[in-house]
Amino acid sequence: MNYTIRSARPADEPEIERLLTASSLTFEGVSAHLEMFWVAQTGERLAGVAGIECYEADGLLRSVAVKASDRRKGLGAQLCDVVETQAKLAGIRRLFLLTESAEAFFAARHYHKIARNQAPVSIQSTDQFCRLCPDAAVLMCRDFNAQASAGA
């Protein structure tokens, strides 16, 4: 199956909401940050989505979701590659995320688990962090600066 990863558009919002709901992720806040969202399209439908909320040099990677029937084909990794590249182009140096079920997926992508109180105030103040994601969600961080100096 061929997938095209492209910037999200307002017309995609209903399908993005369906994708997120099917993955038990919230749609809340997506519209406000849509300019930093990307989708994977195949034919006339969307198979995946991922986005970032930007807070100066820090970003919250969120809404990484692939439709169940399209999983394990590399699409989640491709979406993250695109979003991480765009984050760096936007001047983001650290990406944070909250996950309940995909810790190993992100650990393989250079994200490290950190304590919630280690997140910057801008990230701790997001709705995702303080209201929408359950306390059981793990906080992870990828520091592009540290990886550049380590040669990663």
Ligand SMILES: CC(C)(COP(=O)(O)OP(=O)(O)OC[C@H]1O[C@@H](n2cnc3c(N)ncnc32)[C@H](O)[C@@H]1OP(=O)(O)O)[C@@H](O)C(=O)NCCC(=O)NCCS
């Ligand atoms: C997490 C998710 C986006 C992965 O999408 P995917 O398209 O299946 O991922 P990929 O096919 O690109 O997988 C890349 C690698 O991660 C592994 N992987 C995929 N999902 C994984 C998971 N949940 N846990 C551990 N490893 C996982 C794959 O086996 C693959 O490994 P390989 O390169 O050694 O073969 C998808 O499972 C999903 O939508 N989950 C529900 C929503 C969610 O939890 N999002 C994260 C919080 S925002």
